[in-house]
Amino acid sequence: ETGVTQTPRHLVMGMTNKKSLKCEQHLGHNAMYWYKQSAKKPLELMFVYNFKEQTENNSVPSRFSPECPNSSHLFLHLHTLQPEDSALYLCASSQPRPGSWGYTFGSGTRLTVV
Amino acid sequence: DAKTTQPPSMDCAEGRAANLPCNHSTISGNEYVYWYRQIHSQGPQYIIHGLKNNETNEMASLIITEDRKSSTLILPHATLRDTAVYYCIAVYNQGGKLIFGQGTELSVKP
Numbered sequence: 001e002t003g004v005t006q007t008p009r010h011l012v013m014g015m016t017n018k019k020s021l022k023c024e025q026h027l028g029h030n031a032m033y034w035y036k037q038s039a040k041k042p043l044e045l046m047f048v049y050n051f052k053e054q055t056e057n058n059s060v061p062s063r064f065s066p067e068c069p070n071s072s073h074l075f076l077h078l079h080t081l082q083p084e085d086s087a088l089y090l091c092a093s094s095q096p097r098p099g100s101w102g103y104t105f106g107s108g109t110r111l112t113v114v
Numbered sequence: 115d116a117k118t119t120q121p122p123s124m125d126c127a128e129g130r131a132a133n134l135p136c137n138h139s140t141i142s143g144n145e146y147v148y149w150y151r152q153i154h155s156q157g158p159q160y161i162i163h164g165l166k167n168n169e170t171n172e173m174a175s176l177i178i179t180e181d182r183k184s185s186t187l188i189l190p191h192a193t194l195r196d197t198a199v200y201y202c203i204a205v206y207n208q209g210g211k212l213i214f215g216q217g218t219e220l221s222v223k224p
Contacts (some may be wrong), residue, residue: 043214090157103212105157
């Protein structure tokens with residue numbers, strides 16, 4: 001257990017479904033991140049939140065909608081996804097100065113879109 | 115953030131030291147060198163980081179060249195559980211983000 005908890009661990013959804021991924025940390029971190037890892041590819045940074053405010057969106061399609069209600073929780077709302085969105089979705093947290101403390105990652109949600 | 119270059123794959127015999135190189139020739143003075151590893155289908159795990167001095171912790175040692183253009187991660191006694199993809203990342207202390215490359219796939223063999 002890393003201190004960053006992601007649920008669910010596995011998710012299968014149809015292209016017309018709406019689902020949400022949840023990430024929770026109680027490490028006292030104020031920055032949170034969503035990454036996507038497709039098969040045989042490096043992790044891609046999707047969104048960055050600092051003190052609950054979104055500070056980065058790396059050209060992510062609008063069918064992915066993040067939400068950060070407080071510094072401990074991060075959601076990724078999914079709707080009308082495509083099969084190519086199937087991937088491992090990873091959440092991470094850090095202090096806003098990651099060079100000093102590094103990132104702590106969750107175990108990820110394995111998403112399959114059918 | 116400076117780009118890093120790592121060999122795509124390496125093998126190591128169990129019980130031997132694994133030396134994983136990383137080239138970061140364009141690193142700037144206030145960029146740290148971070149190492150993470152990712153065991154199959156899990157989240158990346160922090161290993162070690164450094165700025166210019168060599169560092170050691172319970173997992174590994176990090177050797178940074180004097181000109182800071184390259185570094186080596188050393189796993190002193192590799193075990194089968196060290197089989198993973200290892201990522202070397204240069205990141206600024208303030209406002210930097212972890213941007214992952216392809217990493218080095220280390221296979222520890224019996």
